[in-house]
Amino acid sequence: MTMNRYRLKTRAQKGDRGARLAQGMLQRPDRLIGTILLGNNFFNTLAAALATVIGLRLFPGESGIAIATGALTLLLLIFGEVTPKTLAALHPERFAIPAAYVLWPLMRLLWPLVWLVTLIGNGLLRLIGVSPEEAAQHSLSTEELRTVVAEAGAMIPHRHQKMLLSILDLENATVEDIMVPRNEIVGIDISEPWSAIRDAITNSQHTRIPLFDGSIDNLKGVVHLRRVVRLAAEDALDVKSLLALAREPYFIPEGTPLNQQLLNFQNQKRRIGFVVDEYGDIQGLVTIEDILEEVIGEFTSDPATRIKNVYADADGSYRVTGSVTIRSLNKNLGWKLPTSGPKTINGLLLEQLEHLPQEGVKAEIAGYGFEITEMRANAVKSTRIWPPPTPTATRKAA
Structure with missing residues (x-):
């Protein structure tokens, strides 16, 4: 038995x-x-x-x-x-x-x-x-399987354990936790002059680029730069041909779990999708690479780029951009900020303060100290966060 x-x-x-x-x-x-x-x-x-x-x-x-x-x-x-x-x-x-x-x-x-x-x-x-x-x-339930993986010890390498646990965590996260917010989506506005469009294509750091007319809400499609190269080489590329090369956008309902969305990407043969709310408005952009990075980590070996828009200071505090997700902070820094409500630091502060704050306003959430350092367009642009002291640090201070 x-x-x-x-x-x-x-x-x-x-x-x-x-x-x-x-x-x-x-x-x-x-x-x-x-x-x-x-x-x-x-x-x-x-x-x-x-x-x-x-x-x-x-x-x-x-x-x-x-x-x-x-x-x-x-x-x-x-x-x-x-x-x-x-x-x-x-x-x-x-x-x-x-x-x-x-x-x-x-x-x-x-x-x-x-x-x-x-x-x-x-x-x-x-x-x-x-x-x-x-x-x-x-x-075995999910939590029981998590315990089995965590207690496997030397039988499973530590990195593989982290990957397995990350796979189990996918069902607890939604596309909003990892999406690029709409104000940070990099795309091509086809209403701009052709010279600006050509420069955007030439200088793009992405292989797939959204095309929109005036606003991201008027999304026309997603074009793969590999398909653009041939026409560009033949000097036959213009706005009309660019739109002809674009593929219809793929939309993702908000609240979709990451494990389900990974299967949806596979079934739909897609690599990029746009998160929409209940009114059909675009909230952000998610790629299959974003989900895979939740499992295997960032596709880079540079520790400085492990988490974007977060900078550690000598006094133990962190300068954090308001658009950074709470999930990424908790995962990369080992923090325990609440994740049941808002997804970003901006949303967390606005929910806690219940009004649009001014620069210099301070707050304490779950033991973490916050100071708003910059406001822009009715949103928290940046903030400084002091994590609670660790037990080791507390003993040393005593």
């Missing part, structure tokens, strides 16, 4: 006959327990009878029964219960696999008795709302 079911399943898949027998019996633990207890109780009763007979012959009278009872209890407790069961619990595979070769034929031999005992026992269990069939299932 203490065997690792997943390790047992692996051994069974590799062709270990004893593991297959043990796995088969553990699928119905009620029948296995019935077989074991039938033999256990039979021999315990037989031992009690023999001990009573021997005790009465050696010590006639009630003293013989008392001595036999005490001696048998001690012997059974040490040699029949505590020692063997502790040993088997500490080394389950060493004893369970060989025991399967004995228990399996016993289960078949004693099947009529096992069936009767199991039938009565399961009937009593169902009266109190317990189903033996459901109890035999061993599926």
Whole structure:
């Protein structure tokens, strides 16, 4: 019963006959327990009878029964219960696999008795709302799987553990947590002069560029620069041909979990999408690379670019742009800012203060000190954050 079911399943898949027998019996633990207890109780009763007979012959009278009872209890407790069961619990595979070769034929031999005992026992269990069939299932919840990964130790490299845990975290995050906000979307405004459009294409740092007419709300499509190169080389590129090369935009409803959106990108053969709210207004942009970075980390080895728009100062504070997401701060700096409400530092401060603040306003949220250093267009442009002191720092100061 203490065997690792997943390790047992692996051994069974590799062709270990004893593991297959043990796995088969553990699928119905009620029948296995019935077989074991039938033999256990039979021999315990037989031992009690023999001990009573021997005790009465050696010590006639009630003293013989008392001595036999005490001696048998001690012997059974040490040699029949505590020692063997502790040993088997500490080394389950060493004893369970060989025991399967004995228990399996016993289960078949004693099947009529096992069936009767199991039938009565399961009937009593169902009266109190317990189903033996459901109890035999061993599926892991997300939190249990997270614990298994975290406790794997040296069996799984630390980096791989982080990746597995990040995959499990995808269902707890939505596209708003990682999207590029609409005011930071880099695109091409086709209403501008052609020279400005050509410069934007030439100097672009992205392979896919949104095309819009005057405003991002009037989105025309997304063009891949690889398709533009040929026409540009032939000097046949203009606004009309650029729009002809663009692909229709792909829209993502707000609140979509990251794990679901990753599947949506795969099914739709897309790599970039625009997050829209319930009114159809564009809120931001998400790419498949953004989701993959949530699993494997940033596609860069430079620690300075690990988290954008966050700068550490010598006094222990951090200068943070208001558009930085709370999730990225918590993940990269190990902070514990609340994530159940607003997604960005700007939204968190506005929700906490309940009004448009002025520069220099201070606030404390979940033990973190905030000071607004710059406001722009009714939003917090930048702020300074003091994280709470760590226990180590507190002890040093004391």
